[in-house]
Amino acid sequence: MEKRYYFILCFITWFILIFNVWFVNADYKVIGGVIEKGYPETVIVENGGGKCTGVLIDDGISPLESSKVVLTAAHCGDATGIKIEALDNKTYSYGVKYNLYHPLWKGKLSSYDISVLILNNAVNILGVIPAPLASKDILYEHGYRFVGYGGTGNLEEAGKRRSFPAYINGISENTFSILSEEGNEAGNVCYGDSGGPLYKEETKEVFGIASRGDACEIGGTEAIFSNVWRHRDFINGVIESCVRNDCSPPVFPSFNRQMVKAEEWFNFTIKANYFGLKSLNYFVYYLPLGAKFYYDTNTLSWKPSITQIREHTVIFKVSDGLLTDFVFVNFFVYNGSKYHPPIIEGNYSYTIEINSNLSFKINAKDPDNDSLVYTINQNADNAIVDPFTGIFRWKPKQIGYYEFTAFVSDLFFNIEVPIKIKVVPKGRVPFIRGDANMDRRVDISDPAYILNALFKNDPVNYPIKCQDSADANDDGKIDLADAIYLNSYLFNKGPKPKMPFPTPGIDPSADGLGCGKGL
Numbered sequence: 001m002e003k004r005y006y007f008i009l010c011f012i013t014w015f016i017l018i019f020n021v022w023f024v025n026a027d028y029k030v031i032g033g034v035i036e037k038g039y040p041e042t043v044i045v046e047n048g049g050g051k052c053t054g055v056l057i058d059d060g061i062s063p064l065e066s067s068k069v070v071l072t073a074a075h076c077g078d079a080t081g082i083k084i085e086a087l088d089n090k091t092y093s094y095g096v097k098y099n100l101y102h103p104l105w106k107g108k109l110s111s112y113d114i115s116v117l118i119l120n121n122a123v124n125i126l127g128v129i130p131a132p133l134a135s136k137d138i139l140y141e142h143g144y145r146f147v148g149y150g151g152t153g154n155l156e157e158a159g160k161r162r163s164f165p166a167y168i169n170g171i172s173e174n175t176f177s178i179l180s181e182e183g184n185e186a187g188n189v190c191y192g193d194s195g196g197p198l199y200k201e202e203t204k205e206v207f208g209i210a211s212r213g214d215a216c217e218i219g220g221t222e223a224i225f226s227n228v229w230r231h232r233d234f235i236n237g238v239i240e241s242c243v244r245n246d247c248s249p250p251v252f253p254s255f256n257r258q259m260v261k262a263e264e265w266f267n268f269t270i271k272a273n274y275f276g277l278k279s280l281n282y283f284v285y286y287l288p289l290g291a292k293f294y295y296d297t298n299t300l301s302w303k304p305s306i307t308q309i310r311e312h313t314v315i316f317k318v319s320d321g322l323l324t325d326f327v328f329v330n331f332f333v334y335n336g337s338k339y340h341p342p343i344i345e346g347n348y349s350y351t352i353e354i355n356s357n358l359s360f361k362i363n364a365k366d367p368d369n370d371s372l373v374y375t376i377n378q379n380a381d382n383a384i385v386d387p388f389t390g391i392f393r394w395k396p397k398q399i400g401y402y403e404f405t406a407f408v409s410d411l412f413f414n415i416e417v418p419i420k421i422k423v424v425p426k427g428r429v430p431f432i433r434g435d436a437n438m439d440r441r442v443d444i445s446d447p448a449y450i451l452n453a454l455f456k457n458d459p460v461n462y463p464i465k466c467q468d469s470a471d472a473n474d475d476g477k478i479d480l481a482d483a484i485y486l487n488s489y490l491f492n493k494g495p496k497p498k499m500p501f502p503t504p505g506i507d508p509s510a511d512g513l514g515c516g517k518g519l
Contacts (some may be wrong), residue, residue, distance in 0.1 A: 042055050056069070068122040145195055149196070198207070257414060288312045
């Protein structure tokens with residue numbers, strides 16, 4: 001009897017599966033909408049560690065069917081680039097020149113949550129047509145469609161362009177809210193959807209930019225949008241200033257975490273970089289209790305109490321009346337004399353051959369003996385840094401100049417480490433013959449280095465960074481003979497190493513060795 005029920009259950013399961021594949025899949029819905037093949041002008045906005053959505057809009061200035069302006073949400077932060085998934089199934093990347101926030105935005109999830117991105121180059125891709133802005137104010141009506149790259153209830157499912165039909169169910173001064181036309185089966189604004197456009201389906205005009213949703217994993221809850229029509233003066237002003245003309249917006253530099261000792265006065269002065277002619281106005285939000293900001297000197301002054309020992313985040317804003325920048329500065333209040341930043345040792349500038357493996361250790365120490373964590377900036381062209389050892393590894397695929405930024409953190413301070421690398425054709429890396437440890441001279445340390453590299457099997461502390469430099473006798477291989485050759489030259493008046501020696505140069509002899517890292 002049990003076997004009979006087992007076969008019946010299998011048949012029912014098989015039938016349901018076939019039914020879903022053949023009949024339901026024609027309009028398959030993920031939680032949060034349908035997979036969207038159209039609207040390629042809806043873009044992915046990259047902002048360092050995360051992603052948002054944006055929309056390429058008609059700037060009215062660039063050549064026909066091209067644009068260098070993207071709308072997104074202000075709370076998405078400093079955008080570094082965008083990606084466009086075009087109709088030819090290719091993904092195109094563009095860099096961001098300026099990220100210009102609405103001057104009345106106060107940070108986080110507040111009103112005026114809209115910003116304009118000015119790209120380095122105009123987008124001109126077949127089939128990607130910049131969207132027109134709303135030609136009228138929003139109304140209580142149906143016929144809208146939201147498009148975004150957000151998740152479908154969890155972060156793992158983010159990254160697919162999807163959409164759902166919507167109608168307007170609430171209007172306020174600068175925002176409005178929407179609900180899905182399809183009720184609980186459809187979704188809402190989810191993780192990664194921030195900055196996504198709400199289109200009028202009939203005209204393809206952009207009426208809203210997604211700001212926030214109440215509960216993206218549960219359909220039917222309202223989502224809040226910035227009203228594009230109510231922000232048109234800001235958008236058009238930015239386009240006029242920064243697309244038709246070469247604008248000069250105020251830009252804050254980056255700031256490390258500020259260490260503040262409890263029960264002592266602390267002053268912090270902030271200043272933006274600016275090359276324009278207008279006067280600048282500074283603003284501050286979320287000041288800690290007891291802190292004051294003096295607008296005549298742009299200085300925060302504060303004497304925190306013992307009860308305020310923790311992290312405090314303050315938002316600073318600067319504006320010339322139209323063009324605006326924000327920066328989040330963290331203030332850590334501590335009790336005692338501890339907490340010093342890590343100390344970085346060495347200079348990290350290299351010349352290497354194309355397709356060679358570069359590996360080196362970022363040397364850092366912490367005065368407080370705190371554990372250090374190493375990271376590298378986003379978009380680092382596949383370069384990696386071991387978070388615990390600080391070993392940098394990279395294999396370049398193209399000739400050129402590259403700059404990376406690594407970070408060393410003790411959880412209180414985050415110190416930048418600039419890395420500059422010149423990638424040259426094979427055989428064009430300068431070195432000194434016999435300089436095995438690459439310290440720009442040939443001495444007793446070099447034969448010792450060769451012996452350690454050959455017999456200690458410790459590539460971390462004794463890596464052969466340039467094979468040609470360790471090949472002291474220029475016989476095309478690295479072995480014990482090279483150490484003997486150098487000892488003979490240094491102490492027994494033996495023959496000197498062959499060219500290039502004693503100054504850096506290019507290897508004049510062809511052999512199987514290379515010089516991945518040069519001087």
